Amino acid sequence: xERADIEKLAELARIEITxxxxxxxxxxxxxxxxxxxxxxxxxTQGVEPMAxxxxxxxxxxxxxxTETDQHAAFQNLAPAAEAGLYLVPKxxxxxxxxxxxx
Amino acid sequence: xxxxxxxxxxxxxxxxTQSKIFSGAATAFGAAPNTQACxxxxxxxxxxxxxxxxxxxxxxxxxxxxxxxxxxxSVFERKxxxxxxxxxxxxxxxxxxxxxxxxxxxxxxAGGDSKRIRIHHAxxxxxxxxxxxxxxxxxxxxxxxxxxxxxxxxxxxPDMRSAEExxxxxxxxxxxxxxLGICDGDMSQGSMRFDVNISVxxxxxxxxxxxxxxxxxxxxxxxxxxxxxxxARQIDLIEDGGRxxxxxxxxxxxxxxxxxxxxxxxxxxxxxxxCPDLLPVVLEADYIDAIAKQLPELPDxxxxxxxxxxxxxxxxxxxxxxDAAGAAFxxxxxxxxxxxxxxxxxxxxxxxxRLNADERHxxxxxxxxxxxxxxxxxxxxxxxSGKMAKQVFEVMWKDGGDxxxxxANQGLQQVxxxxxxxxxxxxxxxxxxxxxDNYRNxxxxxxxxxxxxxxxxxxxASKGQANPQILNKILLKKLEPKNK
Numbered sequence: 001x002e003r004a005d006i007e008k009l010a011e012l013a014r015i016e017i018t019x020x021x022x023x024x025x026x027x028x029x030x031x032x033x034x035x036x037x038x039x040x041x042x043x044t045q046g047v048e049p050m051a052x053x054x055x056x057x058x059x060x061x062x063x064x065x066t067e068t069d070q071h072a073a074f075q076n077l078a079p080a081a082e083a084g085l086y087l088v089p090k091x092x093x094x095x096x097x098x099x100x101x102x
Numbered sequence: 103x104x105x106x107x108x109x110x111x112x113x114x115x116x117x118x119t120q121s122k123i124f125s126g127a128a129t130a131f132g133a134a135p136n137t138q139a140c141x142x143x144x145x146x147x148x149x150x151x152x153x154x155x156x157x158x159x160x161x162x163x164x165x166x167x168x169x170x171x172x173x174x175x176s177v178f179e180r181k182x183x184x185x186x187x188x189x190x191x192x193x194x195x196x197x198x199x200x201x202x203x204x205x206x207x208x209x210x211x212a213g214g215d216s217k218r219i220r221i222h223h224a225x226x227x228x229x230x231x232x233x234x235x236x237x238x239x240x241x242x243x244x245x246x247x248x249x250x251x252x253x254x255x256x257x258x259x260p261d262m263r264s265a266e267e268x269x270x271x272x273x274x275x276x277x278x279x280x281x282l283g284i285c286d287g288d289m290s291q292g293s294m295r296f297d298v299n300i301s302v303x304x305x306x307x308x309x310x311x312x313x314x315x316x317x318x319x320x321x322x323x324x325x326x327x328x329x330x331x332x333x334a335r336q337i338d339l340i341e342d343g344g345r346x347x348x349x350x351x352x353x354x355x356x357x358x359x360x361x362x363x364x365x366x367x368x369x370x371x372x373x374x375x376x377c378p379d380l381l382p383v384v385l386e387a388d389y390i391d392a393i394a395k396q397l398p399e400l401p402d403x404x405x406x407x408x409x410x411x412x413x414x415x416x417x418x419x420x421x422x423x424x425d426a427a428g429a430a431f432x433x434x435x436x437x438x439x440x441x442x443x444x445x446x447x448x449x450x451x452x453x454x455x456r457l458n459a460d461e462r463h464x465x466x467x468x469x470x471x472x473x474x475x476x477x478x479x480x481x482x483x484x485x486x487s488g489k490m491a492k493q494v495f496e497v498m499w500k501d502g503g504d505x506x507x508x509x510a511n512q513g514l515q516q517v518x519x520x521x522x523x524x525x526x527x528x529x530x531x532x533x534x535x536x537x538x539d540n541y542r543n544x545x546x547x548x549x550x551x552x553x554x555x556x557x558x559x560x561x562x563a564s565k566g567q568a569n570p571q572i573l574n575k576i577l578l579k580k581l582e583p584k585n586k
Contacts, residue, residue, distance in 0.1 A: 012371055014184050051177040051199070051376045058381040063119050063156035066126030067140035074144060075136070084135035085243030088186040090235065 001030045103341075104305040107333050108313075109268045110260035112297040113275055114253050115285045116229065117160045123228050123252035124151030124194065124380075131291050139231070139246035145189035150379055157252035158383065160284035161201045161226050162393050164254055167278050167400055168221050170205025175384050176226070178377040186244050187231035195255075197374050199382075200225035202254070207278065208402070209270040210420060219271045220259040229253050260299065260310065265329035269322050272296055277401040277424040287425070288463065289320045296325055301346070302336045311336070312346040316353050316360060328353035331360055404429055412442035421450055427465040438475020441482060448478060452495055469498050477505035484569060490514050518569040520576065523560075526568065527576050530559045542583040553577060 006026050010017045017025055071084065080087035122129055125142035142149045165172045177199040180192040202224035208216050231246035256275060262268045276294055280287035287293055301313035314336070316328045331353070336346050353360040399407075401424055408419035408429075422432045428449070435445040453474070457464060477498065481491045486509055494508050509515055517523060531538055534556070541552045556577050560568050 051382045056381050057384040060155035061152045063121055063154050065121045065128045069137040071136040087241040090242045
């Protein structure tokens with residue numbers, strides 16, 4: 001792991017890593033990755049990759065509306081709300097111009 | 103150089119479930135902001151998703167309709183990015199194991215050709231909320247009502263070679279989704295949204311050119327316009343010695359222009375991983391078989407049925423069968439008036455013109471099939487002329503009411519009574535000695551044209567209510583030259 005990789009990851013995760021700690025973080029993540037490398041030497045031929053550690057399947061619920069409108073209570077917890085909307089610092093980036101999921 | 107266009111589609115289809123994909127909050131469109139965003143949709147700490155069976159059922163229905171393999175085991179993953187309308191910081195979606203595998207749709211092209219478009223896969227995912235940027239003291243307003251609405255994202259292979267083919271494919275997917283009843287199909291409300299991947303290459307080349315993606319088109323017209331614009335841009339660019347850059351573009355339907363939003367270098371790294379909050383979903387063969395047995399009639403089958411059952415042309419049948427609500431209206435109309443050809447003409451003529459003018463969908467037509475059927479029946483039994491029927495239709499559209507009441511209120515009944523018509527003809531003949539003389543002395547070949555004068559006079563006298571067929575007969579008889 002290079003310092004630049006850590007800076008990039010931190011930005012993607014919106015985590016602040018100070019100059020004072022970045023070398024330490026780089027070192028510990030590298031150690032984790034070494035462990036992963038060691039795990040990857042195990043022979044997994046013929047083993048179906050797991051999507052979840054529990055050997056169980058998802059239970060589905062029926063399509064019924066069970067939630068009531070509690071936006072007043074939720075908006076009491078919010079730093080700012082107006083006209084029923086949650087207010088946040090203005091962030092206009094590309095995905096917003098599309099106004100949709102990708 | 104001759105260029106070939108290569109197009110692939112990504113289509114987001116909002117599923118018409120009552121509740122969200124991972125919570126029990128309602129999905130109805132148009133509710134007051136955030137009144138349908140519960141603790142799960144808000145990503146409150148400690149909440150967990152519980153998957154909605156109907157979303158899976160609808161996705162399976164779609165998969166069966168496009169002849170695709172259905173994955174018995176499908177897995178949800180987290181697609182990580184930060185944006186205020188996505189409170190969890192990730193979108194729950196599918197990547198490695200989507201619910202719908204490879205399939206295809208057949209689309210009809212102008213000239214009667216048919217083309218098969220392959221579908222790469224379709225996966226289930228959740229929609230995001232909406233951001234509003236106007237007028238909040240420099241802050242943005244977030245409405246999370248849409249967050250968690252179930253979507254299927256359909257990804258096609260790059261099999262389309264023109265805007266026409268892409269629009270035909272988009273229409274076909276819309277038609278399939280609405281016929282299945284898994285989506286309300288209302289594109290103006292974002293129920294179906296299209297991303298279009300476009301590249302060009304010299305005709306005959308095997309390798310694909312660099313593509314761009316034009317995102318979030320919400321009408322068939324915009325799809326067509328955006329493709330034509332982008333294809334022209336790419337060809338100009340290459341012919342001027344430039345290179346197409348892989349990027350995301352945004353088309354503005356008002357200004358008919360597009361601009362770049364993001365290049366590949368700036369593209370997000372979504373760091374997908376399997377969602378630990380959701381176990382793999384396993385669908386048993388019995389479950390899928392039961393859905394297959396109850397699959398509603400699909401557009402292709404309905405089109406052939408309309409040709410066979412109602413004697414419609416392939417063109418008319420295609421136009422009337424593509425939209426499920428429109429097809430249901432047509433069948434109710436035929437039942438009400440008993441004449442499929444008339445029903446087809448009215449729907450594709452007057453009704454379609456009024457719906458377009460009012461920007462309404464047929465399911466919101468102010469005139470019902472029963473009302474319109476009653477009106478057509480009065481044309482068929484000669485109570486009113488076709489021209490008057492249009493007048494009655496206008497009243498019906500604006501003020502409602504049934505045909506018989508409107509005809510009676512407006513005094514529009516056709517005069518078909520022979521004695522009354524004869525009296526009118528006699529009066530006009532008596533007042534038009536010169537025209538009668540001219541007519542009788544004219545070359546018989548020219549007379550039909552000259553008859554128009556008399557018809558016009560009587561229509562004026564009868565306020566347009568004279569039955570034209572009967573009137574014609576009487577006029578011809580009475581104007582017959584007497585000296586021959």
